[in-house]
Amino acid sequence: MLPNSNLFVPRIWDFCKRSNASGVIYNHCIALHKRYYRMWGKHLNCAKLQSHIAKLRKRNPLWQSVGFQAVQDICQRIEKAYQLFFKHYKKGVRSPGFKKVRKYKSFTLKQAGYKFLGGNRVHIGNRVYQFCKSREIEGTVKTLTIKRTPLGELFMVVFVDNTVDLEINSTPSKIAGFDFGLKVFLTCSDGSRIESPQFFKQSLNAIKKASIHHSKKLKGSWNRERARKNLVRKHEDIYNRRRDWFWKLAHSLTLKFDVLCFETLNLKGMQRLWGRKISDLAFGEFLQILKWVAKKKNKLVVFVDRWYPSSKTCSNCGHILESLDLSVREWRCQHCQSVNGRDENAAKNIQAVGASTVELGDVSRVVPAITV
Known part of the structure; x- marks a missing residue:
């Protein structure tokens, strides 16, 4: 499985809505896990959770904006997190908890819910979107993940099954x-x-100034949001370099x-x-x-x-x-x-x-x- 990535989706508001809906579903699943454990003292099975969420999804128009396979993937993510918690809790690993809906990062579509139309167009849900392709997609597409950065930018990561026969290196080993x-x-x-x-050490002074500038702004104001994005850009610049x-x-x-x-x-x-x-x-x-x-x-x-x-x-x-x-x-x-x-x-x-x-x-x- 090799990733082909960096596809910018211009309809930001539509995908932000789906990411927020995914965050709501995630938090609801976490609440169900905690409630089930309080009542029965057992871990909630992933299959039961998926079946229950599928019934709730039919009644909620907001949840329907997220593909049914994306909802299943959310349940599977929580199941993996709990399995890691059961395996490594003695080492200090914590159980999965609630997340802020605005900061929920991604949702994944597997076999259904999308179709590549050729060129730089993809059909997701009921709409066709254009994207900027970083490289050609080679192989059979397995999953498609929409990721949201802290700046609100959207990227599409495509995982493909691309089996390449590696040539044996016959040169002397070093x-x-x-x-x-x-x-x-x-x-x-x-x-x-x-x-x-x-x-980070090189940019420490710039990070401190941006952090102080952000802390002085009124909470909930547009100035604070602009200061937050400026601080995020500083950290992203360090990460990219x-x-x-x-x-x-x-x-x-x-x-x-x-x-x-x-x-x-x-x-x-x-x-x-x-x-x-x-x-x-x-x-x-x-x-x-x-x-x-x-x-x-x-x-x-x-x-x-x-x-x-x-x-x-x-x-x-x-x-x-x-x-x-x-x-x-x-x-x-x-x-x-x-x-x-x-x-x-x-x-x-x-x-x-x-x-x-x-x-x-x-x-x-x-x-x-x-x-x-």
């Missing part, structure tokens, strides 16, 4: 290990370093290396310790983009266990220190007397362990490329 850091975004095992632009840098970095790394090794990190724990800096680096988002690009280019991304002492292990002789404070950036091995930089040493160890994980053996030896 493997590298990477260590994630706070001061340096990535330290590579070949000695190179990749500095993070820290986009960061993702653009991530995509370019992912393409450059996959062009240079065939196997990329990373350490599995507890990013939520790191965020509790260092807060905004970890959020600004957005390492988890970068890994998602990198894995997608690597799969498209037939490259391999390997993850090393988080408990492996990559920083405390000497990359030359394998001697492991008993303890290593975070403030120590360079240390001398007591066994072989080699001087190890903390990040460079960790990257080399991650490279070696990643090579053994995929059975590449000696990382200095040229071997055939591993394919996904």
Whole structure:
């Protein structure tokens, strides 16, 4: 399933109405779940909920503006959220709750409710809409999702079933290990370093000014709404610039290396310790983009266990220190007397362990490329 995205729909008011209706249905379903649990002490079955909502939909003209499959998708979203809650509630995951109707983001149409008419026209419900196509839609369309941004802009995301046979890469494999850091975004095992632009830090003053400007406006006024949109634009600019840098970095790394090794990190724990800096680096988002690009280019991304002492292990002789404070950036091995930089040493160890994980053996030896 591959996404084809960015379709701008000019009839904003019509789709905002449907998004609001989807938010009302979502909140009603959440209320039914909570009421059912209070009465019976059990979880409400998704099939029963869909059947009940289908009956209510026939009596409510506002709900009828949302396709019946979109209503089913809302029930399925809530079911997935509850299943994640039952599975991970000990880790602090909360049960799904009510959402503001104006902020409800999207609704999804599956097999019915839409039809592409060719060119840049699509038939949704009883109307035909024009859109701006970011790229050609290749493959069988599976679902169509209308998304609403905080600025009120609408985008249409099309998921297609596009099976492409990937060519096997027969070139010699190049493997590298990477260590994630706070001061340096990535330290590579070949000695190179990749500095993070820290986009949020660059725009922090502009964000503060826009936030103060928004807080001083009267609630419910048009001036406050304009100030809110200005603040949202500042955040969207940071988001877009960061993702653009991530995509370019992912393409450059996959062009240079065939196997990329990373350490599995507890990013939520790191965020509790260092807060905004970890959020600004957005390492988890970068890994998602990198894995997608690597799969498209037939490259391999390997993850090393988080408990492996990559920083405390000497990359030359394998001697492991008993303890290593975070403030120590360079240390001398007591066994072989080699001087190890903390990040460079960790990257080399991650490279070696990643090579053994995929059975590449000696990382200095040229071997055939591993394919996904």
